[in-house]
Amino acid sequence: xxxxxxxxxxxxxxxxxxxxxxxxxxxxxxxxxxxxxxxxxxxxxxxxxxxxxxxxxxxxxxxxxxxxxxxxxxxxxxxxxxxxxxxxxxxxxxxxxxxxxxxxxxxxxxxxxxxxxxxxxxxxxxxxxxxxxxxxxxxxxxxxxxxxxxxxxxxxxxxxxxxxxxxxxxxxxxxxxxxxxxxxxxxxxxxxxxxxxxxxxxxxxxxxxxxxxxxxxxxxxxxxxxxxxxxxxxxxxxxxxxxxxxxxxxxxxxxxxxxxxxxxxxxxxxxxxxxxxxxxxxxxxxxxxxxxxxxxxxxxxxxxxxxxx
Numbered sequence: 617x618x619x620x621x622x623x624x625x626x627x628x629x630x631x632x633x634x635x636x637x638x639x640x641x642x643x644x645x646x647x648x649x650x651x652x653x654x655x656x657x658x659x660x661x662x663x664x665x666x667x668x669x670x671x672x673x674x675x676x677x678x679x680x681x682x683x684x685x686x687x688x689x690x691x692x693x694x695x696x697x698x699x700x701x702x703x704x705x706x707x708x709x710x711x712x713x714x715x716x717x718x719x720x721x722x723x724x725x726x727x728x729x730x731x732x733x734x735x736x737x738x739x740x741x742x743x744x745x746x747x748x749x750x751x752x753x754x755x756x757x758x759x760x761x762x763x764x765x766x767x768x769x770x771x772x773x774x775x776x777x778x779x780x781x782x783x784x785x786x787x788x789x790x791x792x793x794x795x796x797x798x799x800x801x802x803x804x805x806x807x808x809x810x811x812x813x814x815x816x817x818x819x820x821x822x823x824x825x826x827x828x829x830x831x832x833x834x835x836x837x838x839x840x841x842x843x844x845x846x847x848x849x850x851x852x853x854x855x856x857x858x859x860x861x862x863x864x865x866x867x868x869x870x871x872x873x874x875x876x877x878x879x880x881x882x883x884x885x886x887x888x889x890x891x892x893x894x895x896x897x898x899x900x901x902x903x904x905x906x907x908x909x910x911x912x913x914x915x916x917x918x919x920x921x922x923x924x925x
Contacts, residue, residue: 617646617647617648618645618646618647618648618659618660618906618910619647619648619650619653619657619658619659619660619677620636620640620647620648620649620650620658620659620660620661620662620906621650621651621652621653621658621660621661621662621669622636622649622650622651622662623651623661623662623663623664623667623668623669624662624663624664624666624667624684625664625666625667626651628664628684629651631895632662632684632895632898632899633649635895635896635898635899636649636662636895636899636902636903637649638896638899639899639900639902639903640903640906642900642903643903643904643906643907645903645906645907645910647906655674655675655676656674656675656676656677657677658675658677658678659677659678659679659909660678660679660680660681660682660906660909661675661678661680661681661682662682662684662902663681663682663683663684663691664683664684664685665683665685665687665688665689665690665691666690670694670696671696672694672696672697672698672699673696678699679699679700679909680699680700680701680702680905680909680915681697681699681700681701681702682702682902682905682906683701683702683703683704683919684704684893684898684902685703685704685893686703686704686705686710686761686891686893687703687812687813687840688701688703688812688919688924688925689812689813689814689840689924689925692919692921692924692925693924700915700918701918701919701921702905702915702916702917702918702919703917703919703925704893704898704901704917705760705901705916705917706893706894706897706898706901707760707764708894708897708900709892709893709894709896709897709898710761710891710892710893710894710898711760711761711764711891713890713891713892713894714761714764714765714810714838714890714891715761715764715765715768717838717864717886717889717890717891718765718768718769718808718810718836718838718890719765719768719769719772721836721862722753722769722774722806722808722836723772724862725806725834725836725860725862726745726748726751726774726806727745728741728745730860747773748772748773748774749773749774749775751774751775751805751806752774752775752777752803752804752805752806752830753769753774753775753776753777753804753805753806753807753808754776754777754778754779754800754801754804754806754807754808755769755776755777755778755779755807755808755810756778756779756797756800756807756808756809756810756811756820756821756839756843757779757780757809757810757811757812757839758778758779758780758784758786758790758810759810759812759925761810761891762778762780762808762810763778763784763786765808765810766778766786766787766788767787770787770788775788776788776789777789777790777791777800777804778790778791778800779791779792779796779797779800779801780792781793781811781816781817797820797825798824798825798828801825801828801829802828803828803829803830804828804829804830804833805829805830805832805833805834806833806834806836807821807829807833807834807835807836808836808837808838809821809835809836809837809838809839809840809843809844810838810839811839811840811843812839812840812924812925813839813840813841813842813843813924814923814924814925815924816924817840817842817843818842818843819842819843819844819845819848820843821835821837821843821844821845821848821849822845822848823845823848823851823852826848826849826852826857826858827852827857829857829858831856831857832856832857832858832859833857833858833859834858834859834860834861834862835849835858835860835861835862835863836861836862836863836864837861837862837863837864837865838864838865838890838891839865840865841863841865841866841867841868841869842867844863846867849861850876850880853880853882853883858882859882860882860883860884861882861883861884862883862884862886863877863883863884863885863886864886864887864888864889864890865888865890866888869888870887871885871887901916901917904916905917
């Protein structure tokens with residue numbers, strides 16, 4: 617019997633119990649799924665980093681921790697976690713959701729839709745936007761999400777440039793390493809941040825990086841809050857070098873009501889919805905990794921502890 621502990625906020629159990637049961641049954645696994653086990657009886661933990669489980673030491677039978685989130689910054693540094701840690705990579709749910717959010721907001725800013733949606737003076741704006749081929753887009757971060765978004769935008773005709781900390785093979789131009797960051801940003805009119813939260817990525821979009829972008833450029837951040845130097849962002853918005861920032865992730869969440877992001881006329885806040893885990897598809901990813909663990913096959917989407925993601 618495989619004992620699977622679901623360790624997340626209590627409200628998540630109602631959302632995940634049936635999808636996980638369905639996915640595990642489909643693979644004909646002999647299991648018990650619960651929110652309560654004696655630690656020494658647990659084989660796998662389906663995990664959210666904000667759960668009550670923070671000390672993995674008592675889980676002496678544990679084979680793997682299967683994260684429900686794409687981000688693992690809240691658990692990867694836990695010294696008591698010595699078994700394999702898998703992050704959530706779900707092309708049906710997380711990836712598709714991110715592609716839709718990024719594509720939607722890129723098109724929103726590309727087409728200048730805000731001026732038409734909010735137009736209290738009823739001004740007539742006959743100026744047509746450029747075509748997509750004349751709107752360079754740069755994506756910082758070329759993991760599963762970044763590559764999928766880049767592919768979707770390229771199919772719409774946008775000239776996409778990517779940047780990754782390590783070299784990647786992509787269907788569009790790609791820079792890597794510290795030297796390649798500014799080259800990737802040169803002349804970009806829309807920049808999408810899809811990097812993980814690690815010490816190496818904190819404030820990666822600083823004043824120097826923003827200065828490389830085209831005048832009037834737009835920043836989209838559905839990645840992680842600490843990627844942006846907030847003061848540098850405000851300075852660039854106030855000077856007009858950046859025309860807008862649409863932000864989905866923040867250093868503190870929920871974003872406090874007094875935070876200036878809520879009140880700045882050139883900032884759009886979305887409440888961390890760009891890439892929500894969908895229980896049905898995420899459950900299938902979890903179940904497949906448990907099947908692999910029991911079969912002695914390699915786990916999918918293992919976290920590189922040294923890299924932090």
